[in-house]
Amino acid sequence: MSDSMLKTDVTIVGAGLVGLSAAVAMSKAGHEVVLVDRQPHTADGRLPAEDADWDQRIYAISPNNVQWLSSLGVWQLLDRSRIGEMHAMEIWGDAGATPLSLFAEDVNADDLGVIVEERALRKALMQQVQACGVRILLGHQCLALSATPGQATLQLDNQQVIESALLIAADGVHSWVRQQLGIAVEQKDYRQTAIVANFITEKPHANIARQWFRQDGASTDSAAHCGILAWLPLPGNRISIVWSAPAGYADALMRLDAAAFTTEVMCAGNAALGRLTMLGAPAAFPLVLKKAGALVQNSVLLAGDAAHRIHPMAGQGVNLGFRDIVDLTRLLSGRHSLQPINDGSLLKRYTRARKADLSNMLMLTNGLYHLFESRNPVVQKVRNWGLSATNQQAIKKELVKQAIAL
Numbered sequence: 001m002s003d004s005m006l007k008t009d010v011t012i013v014g015a016g017l018v019g020l021s022a023a024v025a026m027s028k029a030g031h032e033v034v035l036v037d038r039q040p041h042t043a044d045g046r047l048p049a050e051d052a053d054w055d056q057r058i059y060a061i062s063p064n065n066v067q068w069l070s071s072l073g074v075w076q077l078l079d080r081s082r083i084g085e086m087h088a089m090e091i092w093g094d095a096g097a098t099p100l101s102l103f104a105e106d107v108n109a110d111d112l113g114v115i116v117e118e119r120a121l122r123k124a125l126m127q128q129v130q131a132c133g134v135r136i137l138l139g140h141q142c143l144a145l146s147a148t149p150g151q152a153t154l155q156l157d158n159q160q161v162i163e164s165a166l167l168i169a170a171d172g173v174h175s176w177v178r179q180q181l182g183i184a185v186e187q188k189d190y191r192q193t194a195i196v197a198n199f200i201t202e203k204p205h206a207n208i209a210r211q212w213f214r215q216d217g218a219s220t221d222s223a224a225h226c227g228i229l230a231w232l233p234l235p236g237n238r239i240s241i242v243w244s245a246p247a248g249y250a251d252a253l254m255r256l257d258a259a260a261f262t263t264e265v266m267c268a269g270n271a272a273l274g275r276l277t278m279l280g281a282p283a284a285f286p287l288v289l290k291k292a293g294a295l296v297q298n299s300v301l302l303a304g305d306a307a308h309r310i311h312p313m314a315g316q317g318v319n320l321g322f323r324d325i326v327d328l329t330r331l332l333s334g335r336h337s338l339q340p341i342n343d344g345s346l347l348k349r350y351t352r353a354r355k356a357d358l359s360n361m362l363m364l365t366n367g368l369y370h371l372f373e374s375r376n377p378v379v380q381k382v383r384n385w386g387l388s389a390t391n392q393q394a395i396k397k398e399l400v401k402q403a404i405a406l
Contacts (some may be wrong), residue, residue: 004159008034008135009341011154013142013177015039017059017118018304018321019170020125024072025329031341034162034398035129036154037171040139054198056283057118058240060086060209060232066324073131077124084115084234087207091280099210112209115232115240145180147298149344166342167300168328170321173290175306177264184293185304189286190311193250194400195243197282199265200235202274202375205233211270211356229268239273241265241298244287244311254284287311291358295351299342308358320358327353 012019015037025034061069069075089112090099104111122343129136141157145167152325161387169177178185210231234240243265245253253264258278266276289308295302304321331346331353339346 004161006034006160006162008032008162009166010034010162011036011152011162011167013037013167013169014171014175014304014306015126015136015138016170016304017121017125017318018325019168020122020129021069021072021074021187021322022168022170022303022325023129023134024074024125024132024330025325026275027129027134028072029329029333029336033132034135034164036047036137036140036142036162038139040142048054054082054234054238054240054279055117056196056198056240057121058198058232059118059121060113060115060235061121062319063111064110064111065319065326067296068322068326069291073125074128077127077401078116078120082117082120084232084238084240085110086112086209086233087115088112088119089209089211092212099175101313106252111207115234135272136309142176142180145177145300147181147300149298150340150342152299157398165340169300169302169306170304171306173305173309177300178292178302178306181300183297186289186291186293188289190244190288191247192244192287193254193284194249194287195245195250195282195284195393196241196255197261197265198238198240199262200277201237201239202276203272204237205231205239205273207233209233210269212269214268229265231269231273232315237273238279243268247286252283254282295354296347299393301330301350302315307354310358320348323357324354327357 009031010033012022012026012033012035015023015035021033021039023033027033066075070096087104089102092099102112107366137156137160140160142154143157145156146153147167150165152164154164154167156162168179169175171177212229214226226249227243229244230242231239232242233349243250243253253261256264258281261282262276262278265267288309289311290305292302292307295307305317305326307324310317310320328334328350332341332347335341335343335346
């Protein structure tokens with residue numbers, strides 16, 4: 001075999017969080033893996049020297065996925081001093097003064113999830129990828145892809161050709177692999193923009209995640225706020241916020257200077273944690289639902305944002321991607337000894353499992369989105385009554401169970 005030709009069990013395109021986790025999981029399952037990414041910087045992942053420089057990109061990782069990442073030897077590599085814990089959650093409607101409160105201790109759990117910086121988790125995953133001996137090809141563009149039921153062949157811009165039994169596309173929401181296969185994408189524009197930023201708080205957050213569903217107006221005066229605002233606890237007196245707001249309102253917020261923007265965030269959250277001091281600058285990105293029309297084509301499989309992107313209100317984007325890999329490795333580990341890893345029946349089972357999970361999550365996020373975007377007074381009364389009625393212990397316990405089971 002020439003140096004320009006590689007044969008492997010699994011090729012993974014995309015070295016984001018889902019692609020890196022897939023590389024570790026598939027390698028630990030005994031498969032030979034090649035990881036490809038067009039970005040050259042992925043192998044670094046070093047944290048900046050300034051402790052105050054917190055990554056704007058943070059993720060709420062579910063307890064089950066923390067356990068899974070621990071089983072891969074990844075979670076142990078993280079700096080615990082930079083991980084936030086969610087022991088409880090408080091949710092406000094647009095009228096009620098009393099929030100819906102969910103506590104991990106109601107179901108004898110340690111927490112509802114943990115908050116981790118993207119670059120820190122990416123660094124730990126890359127360290128484990130390297131420890132597993134995965135062959136890593138970074139800084140190379142994919143040029144061509146062909147796939148049959150028995151093999152996927154990928155050509156890179158350095159003339160490298162990789163033949164594999166299974167190719168996992170984890171190359172993001174604008175997936176090159178998905179486009180090459182001609183897989184259609186169902187898309188819905190939420191007409192919202194997510195603004196993310198980090199703050200130091202005057203008062204301790206007590207490891208409580210706070211979320212407000214607002215539909216009070218569409219201007220930037222302190223008496224009128226709209227959208228979905230989440231305050232997520234970081235270590236110490238720090239929070240990370242995600243404000244999913246109507247696009248025009250979000251544009252107005254992003255035009256504010258640091259002091260005015262901070263005031264808007266503080267007022268929209270009822271000054272629940274006193275004065276806020278912003279760390280770094282806010283960032284914004286448009287919110288769009290994307291769902292691939294097929295998750296498998298021949299010997300190619302889509303995972304993570306290449307397969308689905310959902311509204312961030314439930315904080316399940318990366319958790320959903322991790323569960324793609326969890327289901328895949330579970331199905332492959334249970335296959336018959338003579339079944340290849342690209343066996344059609346196995347990949348059909350992957351499709352069924354992931355579509356069911358995605359469907360349940362879309363019902364939740366789309367349902368909440370439509371419920372809280374409505375300006376109909378009757379709908380507004382019903383949703384706020386619902387939050388109040390949910391403050392019944394039995395129902396609250398069931399909600400907590402569902403949250404930590406993700």
